[in-house]
Amino acid sequence: MLLNIVKTTTLLVLSTCILHAGNFNAQAEKDRLALIDYFEAKFDDPLKNRNTFFPYSTDEELKNAFVTGLKHQDFAKGNYAFNKDGKAQYEEIKEMPPYEDDIDEGEALYNKTFSNGKSFASCFPNTQIAGDYPKYVQEEQKVLTLGIAINNCLLKNKEKKWKMSKGKMAKLQAFFAYESMEANKDVAIQINSKEAAAAYERGKEYYYTQRGYLKLSCASCHIQGAGQRVRNEKLSQLLGQTTHFPVYRLKWNGLGTLERRMVGCIKDEGQVPPSAESKYMKELLYFMAYMSNGMKIDGPDIRK
Amino acid sequence: MKKQLKQGLMLVSTALLLSACASDSEKMAMNIPSYGGVADLKVKNVCNVENMGVKSVLASATKYNVLAIQNDLEFMRLGMRNSQYISAINAALKSGDTNITILNKKKKKTGSVSLEYATWRACAFAISSLQQAQEAKTTWRLAVPGDGYKY
Numbered sequence: 348m349l350l351n352i353v354k355t356t357t358l359l360v361l362s363t364c365i366l367h368a369g370n371f372n373a374q375a376e377k378d379r380l381a382l383i384d385y386f387e388a389k390f391d392d393p394l395k396n397r398n399t400f401f402p403y404s405t406d407e408e409l410k411n412a413f414v415t416g417l418k419h420q421d422f423a424k425g426n427y428a429f430n431k432d433g434k435a436q437y438e439e440i441k442e443m444p445p446y447e448d449d450i451d452e453g454e455a456l457y458n459k460t461f462s463n464g465k466s467f468a469s470c471f472p473n474t475q476i477a478g479d480y481p482k483y484v485q486e487e488q489k490v491l492t493l494g495i496a497i498n499n500c501l502l503k504n505k506e507k508k509w510k511m512s513k514g515k516m517a518k519l520q521a522f523f524a525y526e527s528m529e530a531n532k533d534v535a536i537q538i539n540s541k542e543a544a545a546a547y548e549r550g551k552e553y554y555y556t557q558r559g560y561l562k563l564s565c566a567s568c569h570i571q572g573a574g575q576r577v578r579n580e581k582l583s584q585l586l587g588q589t590t591h592f593p594v595y596r597l598k599w600n601g602l603g604t605l606e607r608r609m610v611g612c613i614k615d616e617g618q619v620p621p622s623a624e625s626k627y628m629k630e631l632l633y634f635m636a637y638m639s640n641g642m643k644i645d646g647p648d649i650r651k
Numbered sequence: 652m653k654k655q656l657k658q659g660l661m662l663v664s665t666a667l668l669l670s671a672c673a674s675d676s677e678k679m680a681m682n683i684p685s686y687g688g689v690a691d692l693k694v695k696n697v698c699n700v701e702n703m704g705v706k707s708v709l710a711s712a713t714k715y716n717v718l719a720i721q722n723d724l725e726f727m728r729l730g731m732r733n734s735q736y737i738s739a740i741n742a743a744l745k746s747g748d749t750n751i752t753i754l755n756k757k758k759k760k761t762g763s764v765s766l767e768y769a770t771w772r773a774c775a776f777a778i779s780s781l782q783q784a785q786e787a788k789t790t791w792r793l794a795v796p797g798d799g800y801k802y
Contacts, residue, residue, distance in 0.1 A: 381797020388802070399802055555791040560726045560776060562783060566794045618780075619725040619732050627723060 372538035375547050375637050382570075382638055383419050386586045389574065390417040390429050401574065412581075413574070423590045423642045425650065426583035429574060433581060437649060446521060446595040446647045449602045453522025456515055461504040467519070470500035477520070477527035478534040478644050481633045483543035490546050490629035493520055494604060511623035512607035517593040521602055524593065524646030534590060534639040550634030553627055554585075559617030565631075568612075580651065589636045591648035602647065605632060683788045686718050686781040694782075698774035700767045705744070708774045712737055715777035724784050726776040729762070730755035733780075736773040740766060 389400045394409040401409055414421075414429045427434040457467045457474065480493035491499075494516055498508035509516040538544050554565045566585070568577075573584035592605040599607075606623035609631065613620035621627035700708050716733050719725045726733045731753060739751040743766050751769045753762040764772070793799035 378795070378797055381795075385796035385800075385802065551795070552791055555794045556787040557783060557791070558724070558787075560728055560779070564791070564794060570794065570796065571800075614727065617726055617728055619720075619723075619727050621723055625723075 371540055371544045372547075372637075374544065375538050378551065379638055379640060382586055385570070386422060386573070386584050387418060391415065393429075393574065404575070408576075419586075420642060422584060422587035423639075423645050425587060425591060425648075426574075426581050428584075428587070430581045433651075440649050444595070444649065446602055446649070449518045449521050449595070450525045450647065453518035453520070453525075456519045457522055461501075461506050463504055465504050467497075467500060470496070470503065471523075474523055474526040475530040475532050477524040477646060478532045479536075481629060481636055482537060483540065483546055483633070485540055485542065488542055489626070490550075490633045492606070492629050492632055493523065494606060495624060495629070511604060512610070513599070513601060513603045517602040517604050517607075520593045520604060521647040524591075524644060527644040528646060532644045534636060534642050534644065536633065536637040536640050538637065546630045547634055547637060550630035550632070553631045554634055559613070559615075561615075561617045563616045565612065585635065585638055587639055587642050589632070589639045590642050590644055591646040591650075593647050594650045595647060597649070597651050605635075683785055684722070686722070686785060687715065689715060689718070689778055689781040690785055692778055692782070694775050694778050697778065698771050700771050705740075705767065705770050708770045709737070709740055709744075712740075712770065712773035712777045715781060716773070719777055719780040722781070722784065724780040726780050728772075728776075729753050733773055733776045736769055736776070740769050740773060743769075 389396065390413070392415050393401050393404070393413045394406065397404065397406075397409055412431050414431060414434070417428055421428045424434075427437045457471075460466050477493070480496065481490045483489070484491045494511045497516060497519060498511075501508050538547055557564045557567070568582045569585045569588065572582045575582055589605060592608070593602050594608070595602050596608075604623075606628060609628065610620040610623065697703070697711050698708050703711075712733075716725065716737060720734065731739075735754075736751070743749070743751050749766050750763045751766060752760050753764065755761050796802070
């Protein structure tokens with residue numbers, strides 16, 4: 348009898364652990380699906396849903412300036428998904444994308460040999476990886492972004508590391524993004540452990556926490572504020588925000604990484620931003636990228 | 652009897668396992684730091700230059716901004732970190748200047764404010780950054796769709 352009890356209990360313990368082990372992304376999935384529901388509801392018909400989502404917009408704006416009936420994958424285009432005027436200008440610029448040379452330079456950097464005779468191919472044999480980062484590295488108990496992985500590769504091969512925000516870093520990432528887009532890859536962020544889930548949660552908390560002297564959170568503009576106008580620009584939505592980086596920003600007159608954009612956003616909130624290699628930044632990007640899971644990679648791209 | 656014992660054991664082990672395996676993220680989120688007891692401070696009083704004097708307000712600004720920096724919460728405005736405001740106030744006190752210069756990230760002058768106003772701002776920024784972070788520990792979920800944010 349006792350043997351039977353022991354057997355049953357062991358079986359139960361094992362199955363509970365296995366079930367739980369495969370479920371580390373349960374909360375993240377719940378968040379992601381709730382976010383999709385929110386944005387699909389918000390941009391289904393802005394005029395009809397004015398009281399809920401756009402109380403300060405004019406009828407004319409809601410009627411004429413928005414694309415309606417948007418579904419999940421449409422949001423991969425950032426605010427050009429719903430912004431009629433912005434999309435028209437975007438499509439004109441896309442006829443001769445200013446970042447094409449950057450992709451070529453990124454490819455040249457990928458193939459260039461280091462002083463030890465190796466190249467980036469020794470660290471990244473697969474170039475269609477833009478949707479796989481950031482990832483949680485269990486052995487090191489930390490989030491690894493693509494930028495840091497690139498710098499780790501340089502250091503491993505006795506080369507100097509690059510700046511995380513622009514220049515060579517952005518160009519090589521543009522090449523990876525382009526290769527991933529051409530291969531029709533999706534954002535595919537994994538949460539495979541309790542520690543990874545905790546890192547995701549910290550990133551989420553950072554995103555939703557009000558900060559800076561303006562007391563704004565990222566969500567103030569890119570969830571509740573998405574679609575609303577700041578001066579003459581419409582704020583983009585969190586959903587799909589990481590699919591198209593690095594971007595060629597007209598304001599920068601060049602290509603920049605997601606870290607560069609986030610540093611700018613946090614400064615705009617009125618707080619000294621965390622560094623691109625800090626735990627805060629890595630976990631923030633981990634959360635943001637997870638929210639775009641399942642969406643097509645669409646980078647590099649253009650933004651104002 | 653055997654059946655009851657069996658069921659009891661199963662229930663207990665399941666409960667233990669679930670609680671042991673559960674993520675501790677919520678507990679971490681509710682762990683509110685004290686930031687040197689900043690919650691009880693009233694910015695309008697502590698940072699009032701007229702009543703407290705520039706030196707006392709500057710001392711508060713310096714004390715709490717150190718905590719803000721340590722916790723990655725330091726405020727900045729018009730391209731200047733709060734610590735730069737504090738340095739500029741200290742320099743003005745030494746030189747006898749009555750104004751401090753606002754510099755952008757390229758160190759180009761973009762304006763100036765009175766010493767008193769800069770001191771008030773430095774103190775208010777330092778304390779508010781910490782109080783805001785404390786408050787956010789219990790409010791951030793209110794903005795999460797599918798959690799505290801209802802529409």
